[in-house]
Amino acid sequence: PAACPDEGILIHHADRARAGASIVIISQPIKFHPDNQMDSLKPGSTITPFWDLANTGCQNLLAQLTEGVHFYGSLCFWKADIRPPAGYDVSASLPAEKRLSTAEQEKLGAKMWQGRPREEEKKELTEEMLQDIIDNAAHQAEVGKSCGFDGIWIHGGYRGAPTARLMSPLTNRRTDKYGGSLENRARFTIELADAIKKRCGKDFLIIGMISGEEPEGGYTLDDGAEFAKLFTGHMDMLTLKGDGGSVNAPDNFITQRTPNLYMTEHYKKKGVTIPLISDGGFTDLDLAEEALASGKTDAVGMCRILITNRNLIDLAEEGRNEDVVPCIRCNACHGNSFIVYPKNSTCVVNPVWGLEHKIDRMVSPPKDKKKVAVIGGGPAGMEAALIAARRGHAVTLYEKTDALGGLIKTIENVSFKWPHKDYKNYMVRQVGKSGVTVRLNTEPDAAMIRKGGYDAVLVAVGAEPVIPDIPGVQGKNVVSITDVYGKEDTLAKEVVVIGGGESGLDTGMHLSEKGHQVTVLEASEILAREAVIAHFYESLMEFLAKHKNCKTIVQARCNGITKDGVTYIDADGKQQSINAGSVVLAVGMKPKSDLALKFYGTGPRFHLIGDCFEAGDLRTSIRSAFGIASKL
Numbered sequence: 001p002a003a004c005p006d007e008g009i010l011i012h013h014a015d016r017a018r019a020g021a022s023i024v025i026i027s028q029p030i031k032f033h034p035d036n037q038m039d040s041l042k043p044g045s046t047i048t049p050f051w052d053l054a055n056t057g058c059q060n061l062l063a064q065l066t067e068g069v070h071f072y073g074s075l076c077f078w079k080a081d082i083r084p085p086a087g088y089d090v091s092a093s094l095p096a097e098k099r100l101s102t103a104e105q106e107k108l109g110a111k112m113w114q115g116r117p118r119e120e121e122k123k124e125l126t127e128e129m130l131q132d133i134i135d136n137a138a139h140q141a142e143v144g145k146s147c148g149f150d151g152i153w154i155h156g157g158y159r160g161a162p163t164a165r166l167m168s169p170l171t172n173r174r175t176d177k178y179g180g181s182l183e184n185r186a187r188f189t190i191e192l193a194d195a196i197k198k199r200c201g202k203d204f205l206i207i208g209m210i211s212g213e214e215p216e217g218g219y220t221l222d223d224g225a226e227f228a229k230l231f232t233g234h235m236d237m238l239t240l241k242g243d244g245g246s247v248n249a250p251d252n253f254i255t256q257r258t259p260n261l262y263m264t265e266h267y268k269k270k271g272v273t274i275p276l277i278s279d280g281g282f283t284d285l286d287l288a289e290e291a292l293a294s295g296k297t298d299a300v301g302m303c304r305i306l307i308t309n310r311n312l313i314d315l316a317e318e319g320r321n322e323d324v325v326p327c328i329r330c331n332a333c334h335g336n337s338f339i340v341y342p343k344n345s346t347c348v349v350n351p352v353w354g355l356e357h358k359i360d361r362m363v364s365p366p367k368d369k370k371k372v373a374v375i376g377g378g379p380a381g382m383e384a385a386l387i388a389a390r391r392g393h394a395v396t397l398y399e400k401t402d403a404l405g406g407l408i409k410t411i412e413n414v415s416f417k418w419p420h421k422d423y424k425n426y427m428v429r430q431v432g433k434s435g436v437t438v439r440l441n442t443e444p445d446a447a448m449i450r451k452g453g454y455d456a457v458l459v460a461v462g463a464e465p466v467i468p469d470i471p472g473v474q475g476k477n478v479v480s481i482t483d484v485y486g487k488e489d490t491l492a493k494e495v496v497v498i499g500g501g502e503s504g505l506d507t508g509m510h511l512s513e514k515g516h517q518v519t520v521l522e523a524s525e526i527l528a529r530e531a532v533i534a535h536f537y538e539s540l541m542e543f544l545a546k547h548k549n550c551k552t553i554v555q556a557r558c559n560g561i562t563k564d565g566v567t568y569i570d571a572d573g574k575q576q577s578i579n580a581g582s583v584v585l586a587v588g589m590k591p592k593s594d595l596a597l598k599f600y601g602t603g604p605r606f607h608l609i610g611d612c613f614e615a616g617d618l619r620t621s622i623r624s625a626f627g628i629a630s631k632l
Contacts, residue, residue, distance in 0.1 A: 020313020066148030151205030212263030378406020380610025472561030492581020499586030
């Protein structure tokens, strides 16, 4: 048996076309006779299952996939499989004494893309082997074309595939016709493209992707432009990305919204004529329009914004950028964290992400119009109110403060939390346009809600900080994480944050930006264990390193708080102390269950949603609210 695209995959990619993507690129690996195919299907396997083009059943399903994309007028590409045989690289491994040590490799982590082989010793690919890779890819393209694919995408970035490793002087030490000069280093990629065109015809399109420039020792921005000129006439379009890492899926810690745009701009100034695609950070229609109108690029690559919006291009055509659901750039769509396995792609702000293929079966139309009360104007409350209103119900939303937004309001002015502020503002706008009756500065009690005669009562009163059982935790110098923002000036100069999760680190960095000296204590071995690893964690750690006034200590279990600071047990089991005038608790949240349950019995239908049902995060709150409101 072979791994094949299932119904969810077919509808997922068709949905990207329906959202308006002109080209849908399938990133799932496709190849002939995949290695360890059976092992890859076993539970707990870390081997990526491949779609086998040699399997006729898989071919049939791939044809259905491309047909689904074509249905909405989009083109469909897939990523070429051009990996070398095991044990081989474009150049032989460096002598052992010139390789990085294990400790150096661990220190560099993801940045080990920058040069030497990271695994076992490698032999140099022969010219015959390189030709075999080209022949296989061309055959692959020919079969793919018969399945309805319009073109193929060739990965040439980050010194990953042979294309990229041959282009880079950091990894190409060959002395034959594939090494040395820039022209020689481009030869393999050109031969690959030409072989595909020869097999599939000139109308079979090829999009290449390269790193626009490399780090010190690699090729320069000007060199990259010369590569692009060499590829002209052999490929049809060229995507420019950063040299791996988070710049290709920019998060909230990167100040430039579109950090790779300067590359296409530079190439065009250097006379490059092949159509260029800038990729990375285009999570806003205005950003995309500005980049295209300025002439800095010929096209833009979008992914995350098409995940958050199933109707993106419809909104663009209607000039409704304010109705585009903002991506909060958390990169949860890229997979798992240190504490979530197996890999699970989710979207914080799109509750139907991953459910598109069955959501129509999961949600039924409402049978009658209901009168609905939603108590709490945070993200869960706003989402529930919006979904209920869209289903035709009469909704009243109660919020005890003078503005909607919940806990997001506390962090919206933090320098690096701007995506959350954008999302909150979007939600407030949508509530304002939805017909929901909003009652601010109103903290209802059970009698008020019961008197309102509501058919359904949805309670979204949120969560509150956990107070750990630590001696001295009730001291006057101790505050909870939710009481920090907006009150930074009331804290002492030296601050200890107990809890090194993502929220604890955010608080520590924010306080350091406000002039405090901060130490964050984390009981486990890993900071921010719940953060997404791919394209986020590395950026978070780099951003943290820039905050010189924010120190972190892992494997530090706080066991006492005094008016002068804290004591903790370190990794060696020894007691240590830190002087600090203020202590911030960031060890988690717990549901406000008691408050929420006071409203039980106030209506025929009663539900707890969001954090007051189970403390989680923004994603769990939104999904909880969507699911419950969709049942009304």
